[in-house]
Amino acid sequence: MAILKIARMGHPVLLQEAEPVADPTMPEMRRLIRDMVETMQDAGGIGLAAPQVHVPLRLFVWRAGPGASVLVNPELEPIGEETESAWEGCLSIPGLRGCVPRHRRIRWRGLDAEGQPVEGEAEGLVARVMQHETDHLDGVLYPMRMEDLSLLGFTEELARAAAVAEASVQDAAR
Ligand code: NI
Numbered sequence: 001m002a003i004l005k006i007a008r009m010g011h012p013v014l015l016q017e018a019e020p021v022a023d024p025t026m027p028e029m030r031r032l033i034r035d036m037v038e039t040m041q042d043a044g045g046i047g048l049a050a051p052q053v054h055v056p057l058r059l060f061v062w063r064a065g066p067g068a069s070v071l072v073n074p075e076l077e078p079i080g081e082e083t084e085s086a087w088e089g090c091l092s093i094p095g096l097r098g099c100v101p102r103h104r105r106i107r108w109r110g111l112d113a114e115g116q117p118v119e120g121e122a123e124g125l126v127a128r129v130m131q132h133e134t135d136h137l138d139g140v141l142y143p144m145r146m147e148d149l150s151l152l153g154f155t156e157e158l159a160r161a162a163a164v165a166e167a168s169v170q171d172a173a174r
Helices: 027-043 124-137 157-171
Strands: 046-051 059-064 067-078 084-090 096-103 107-111 115-122 151-153
Touching: 027 046, 027 067, 027 107, 046 115, 046 124, 059 115, 059 124, 067 124, 084 124, 096 124, 107 124, 151 157
Parallel strands: none
Antiparallel strands: 046 059, 059 067, 067 107, 084 096, 096 151, 107 115
8 A cells, every 4th residue: 555646736637637447456456546545544635536646547535434435437417406515625735725616416326446337326525525526537626616716715714714703703792
């Protein structure tokens, strides 16, 4: 196992369209998936797509409970029209957060690590993570999805601003 180097925004690998995976059970693919899970966990992320570790292939891993899941050659489809905006970060854009609109519910399909077809539905945070990671496979980073760039900022500053707002609410309530 190994911790892989994570590409940061500005690196061209993050802007290219990734290629489908031919066979996830090949030894080098198994190694890649294991290393991606370890890299994600080491970095404290909740998802990681292969292009983020300089491998332009269509797969991503995400945190699922105490472990991790993998989806290979994912295809997503929104269920309904409903969208919601929430804060996202990205291991390729360290230190920043942005408020990004996403479909609230999606249907997903692809292959698991054994190359077997899998499919399901997701909503909320899991649907958001899947949309964020699938975007990476198409060369899209979350700021490119934002509608209001005033809601992009450094995590530290946003936390400080939130704490100040919280304190003033408490003062007002006193
Ligand atoms: Ni990301």
